[in-house]
Amino acid sequence: HYPFRLVPQEVMGPYLETICDKEGIKPEPGVLKLAMRAGGGSMRDTLSVLDQLMVGSVEGVITHDAAVALLGFTPEALIGEAVDAVIDHNGVIQKVVVGGFDPRRFVEDLLARVRDLLVLTLAGDRAESVLSDTAEAEDMDDLHRQAKALGLGALTAMADIINTTLGAMTGAISPRMRLELLAARLLAGSESGFATAAPAPASSGMPPAAASSTSTTSAASGTGASGFAGASRGGFAGASHGGFSGAARNQQ
Numbered sequence: 001h002y003p004f005r006l007v008p009q010e011v012m013g014p015y016l017e018t019i020c021d022k023e024g025i026k027p028e029p030g031v032l033k034l035a036m037r038a039g040g041g042s043m044r045d046t047l048s049v050l051d052q053l054m055v056g057s058v059e060g061v062i063t064h065d066a067a068v069a070l071l072g073f074t075p076e077a078l079i080g081e082a083v084d085a086v087i088d089h090n091g092v093i094q095k096v097v098v099g100g101f102d103p104r105r106f107v108e109d110l111l112a113r114v115r116d117l118l119v120l121t122l123a124g125d126r127a128e129s130v131l132s133d134t135a136e137a138e139d140m141d142d143l144h145r146q147a148k149a150l151g152l153g154a155l156t157a158m159a160d161i162i163n164t165t166l167g168a169m170t171g172a173i174s175p176r177m178r179l180e181l182l183a184a185r186l187l188a189g190s191e192s193g194f195a196t197a198a199p200a201p202a203s204s205g206m207p208p209a210a211a212s213s214t215s216t217t218s219a220a221s222g223t224g225a226s227g228f229a230g231a232s233r234g235g236f237a238g239a240s241h242g243g244f245s246g247a248a249r250n251q252q
């Protein structure tokens with residue numbers, strides 16, 4: 001009897017480092033973790049990913065930016081910009097659609113960032129060793145700044161909203177629309193201190209994502225935050241700055 005199991009990163013990581021040493025390849029910090037994440041715990045799939053990254057290396061170096069682009073992950077700069085947009089109440093994020101990034105992957109990566117901020121908020125510097133795969137290449141000062149600016153309550157609410165949206169995006173006909181709804185909910189929650197950001201009860205007769213987005217859009221209109229109707233601040237979907245909706249039209 002041979003029990004087949006996924007290979008943990010603690011075992012796979014050193015093996016990948018050995019392969020890189022033998023091949024004369026130097027991966028930047030975080031690159032091997034991205035390869036292992038893309039491989040999903042399968043040694044064969046991870047080695048195939050690493051082989052692609054090696055082919056794309058420049059002078060024997062696999063850069064983190066190149067690995068992110070090749071594997072389809074969301075650039076950390078864009079994730080950081082999205083979190084700052086929530087903090088500032090008026091950020092404009094249109095690069096997800098215009099840049100051709102997968103909406104579901106963006107939401108997954110955004111949830112991973114919020115998880116890291118929660119870990120830092122709860123455990124501080126002692127938790128840096130258990131942050132997500134992409135946090136290794138990120139500026140820790142920025143992570144600490146965002147964690148402090150948001151606080152435990154807001155981060156918990158954001159994690160719940162993002163996780164709910166991620167579940168609703170599975171099999172969704174229009175993932176882009178779900179992404180726009182998420183943007184509106186996060187901005188409306190930020191304006192109200194996330195006091196009204198809880199998901200709508202199941203008894204409302206509406207799907208969770210639709211009910212939540214409806215109530216949040218109303219909240220955004222009441223507080224002056226820029227949801228779908230636009231407004232002076234022009235948030236994620238604000239028409240005055242192009243937001244998600246404008247980007248979608250440009251792409252079409």
